[in-house]
Each structure stands twice: as structure tokens, then as C-alpha cells.
Amino acid sequence: MANEQPIYNMSFTAGAAMLNETHAVASVLLDCDGDWDKTKEVTFKENLMLKDKASSNARYFALMKQRLEALNNEELTMLVNSTVSVRRLLVLLAICKAHPFIYDFISEVVRDRFYNQYERISYADFNEFYNENKYVHPELEKVTEQTVSKMRQVIFRILEQTEIIEDSDSGMLRRPYLSEDVERLVVKDDPKWLAIYLYSNNEINNLADLYA
Numbered sequence: 001m002a003n004e005q006p007i008y009n010m011s012f013t014a015g016a017a018m019l020n021e022t023h024a025v026a027s028v029l030l031d032c033d034g035d036w037d038k039t040k041e042v043t044f045k046e047n048l049m050l051k052d053k054a055s056s057n058a059r060y061f062a063l064m065k066q067r068l069e070a071l072n073n074e075e076l077t078m079l080v081n082s083t084v085s086v087r088r089l090l091v092l093l094a095i096c097k098a099h100p101f102i103y104d105f106i107s108e109v110v111r112d113r114f115y116n117q118y119e120r121i122s123y124a125d126f127n128e129f130y131n132e133n134k135y136v137h138p139e140l141e142k143v144t145e146q147t148v149s150k151m152r153q154v155i156f157r158i159l160e161q162t163e164i165i166e167d168s169d170s171g172m173l174r175r176p177y178l179s180e181d182v183e184r185l186v187v188k189d190d191p192k193w194l195a196i197y198l199y200s201n202n203e204i205n206n207l208a209d210l211y212a
Contacts, residue, residue, distance in 0.1 A: 006100040008137050013150045014063045017161035019084075022091050024048040025064050027080050034073075036065060070097035074185060089182055089197065092162040096196045102155055105129055107195035110164065113173060114198050120171040121159070126152045164198070173198070187211040 025043055032038040040061060043049065049060040068076065071094050079090040096103035109129045113121050130148060134140045143151075156168040166172040175198040178186070186193045191208035199207070 005136060008101040008133075008139055009099065010101070010143065010147060010151060011063060011066060012095065012099045012102060012158075013147065013154050014059050016154050016157040017088075017091055017095065018060070018064065019088060019091055019161060021049055021060070022064060022067065022094070023080065023087055025061070026068055026076055029068060030076065030080055040065075067091075067094040067098045070094050072189060075189065078182070078185060085177075086179070086182060088162050089176060089178060092158070092164070092196055093186065093193055095158060095162075096193065101133075101151075102158065103196060104133070105155060106159075106164070107192075110159070110173065111195055111198050111200075114175065115200060118173075120173055121156075121165060122171050123152055123156075126155065164196075183207055184211050 025039065025048055028042045028048065029036070029039045032042065043061055044054075044057055047057070049057045049064070051057045051060060071079065071090070075090055075093065079087055079094075082090075096106065105126065109125050110121050113119075113125065130140065130151075153168075156165070156171070159165045160168050163174065163176055166174060178194075178197055183194070186197075187207050188211065191204050194204045194207065
């Protein structure tokens with residue numbers, strides 16, 4: 001059904017943006033022609049997750065796989081072969097495609113704060129979003145307070161690392177720059193993803209028509 005709500009998963013609490021690790025694993029994935037078994041073997045052998053324990057490597061790799069599998073081949077290729085600033089944009093895309101909760105928070109709350117000139121996003125904004133969504137997503141009712149705190153911490157860390165906010169403490173918002181190539185790539189996937197880069201609805205509709 002078109003209006004069916006996605007199930008929120010909280011697996012993103014295992015790690016924040018992991019920019020360098022994502023690029024490293026994505027590079028291996030391309031080298032291995034999309035073979036995840038080979039990618040896992042190389043990742044563990046070369047310790048691309050930069051973790052000491054096998055259990056930590058396994059947990060982070062599972063999260064990385066979930067995110068990278070959300071990207072199409074063009075997005076994955078651009079992530080591997082572009083500048084650091086473009087990688088950052090595509091890591092955020094992978095995160096939001098893999099984790100609907102984060103997409104909804106950015107597209108609904110962060111973007112609203114930005115366009116209503118509040119200049120910053122706060123923990124209180126997150127708490128309000130979380131509490132309101134419990135009525136729509138019953139899976140949130142089962143989450144402990146400790147996990148909610150972790151979710152909030154990780155999301156703000158992701159926003160900081162992908163430069164949607166200046167830092168987690170201030171929550172000061174800033175809109176990233178997307179080149180025409182990146183805009184085209186995102187629109188080709190689905191114009192709605194432009195919302196995570198704080199594009200307005202009018203801009204999204206105009207670019208969807210432009211790049212159609």
C-alpha cells in the first residue's frame with residue numbers, strides 16, 4: 001500500500017556516520033564486483049572497521065552493509081570516486097535510505113526548523129518528534145529510555161559529521177552545497193531525498209521537472 005508506514009529500525013545506534021569506514025568498505029565492494037562475502041573477508045582481514053574485537057567488527061560491518069545496500073550502483077560509484085564533501089553527502093543519503101526514522105526526522109523536523117528561521121535544532125525538537133511518532137509507530141513504544149538517549153546522541157552526531165549542523169552542542173543548522181551532478185543523481189533515484197539536504201518542497205518539485 002502506498003500510504004503504509006515504514007517500520008522504524010534502531011540499528012543505526014551501532015554507529016554514527018563512519019565516513020572513512022564507509023568509503024573504505026564501499027571501495028572494496030566495488031573492487032569485489034558487489035560480492036558481499038568477498039567484501040566481508042577483505043574488510044575483516046584489513047580491519048577496515050578499525051575495531052579490536054571480532055564482535056565489534058561484525059556489528060559495524062552489518063550496519064555498513066545495511067547502509068551501502070540502500071545505494072544504487074551509480075550512487076555507490078560516486079561515493080567511492082568523489083571528493084570528501086561529496087562522499088559526506090552520499091553517506092548521509094545511504095543512512096537516510098537505510099533508516100527511515102532519520103530520514104523522517106531530517107525531512108520533517110530539521111528542515112522545518114531551517115525554513116522557519118530557527119537557526120538550530122535541539123534535543124527538545126528530537127524528543128517532541130519521537131513522542132509524536134509513538135502514536136504512528138508502535139515499535140517506538142517498546143524502546144527503553146536508554147536507547148532513546150542513544151538514538152538522539154547518534155543522530156546529532158550524524159548531523160554533525162555530515163555537516164547539517166555545526167556541532168552537536170549548538171545544533172546550528174547549515175545547508176550543504178550539492179553540485180548539479182549530485183542533484184541529478186539524487187533526483188534520478190527519488191527527488192524526495194533532496195529533503196535531507198534541506199531543499200524546500202518547491203525546489204524539489206522544480207528539480208524533479210528539470211531533470212525529468
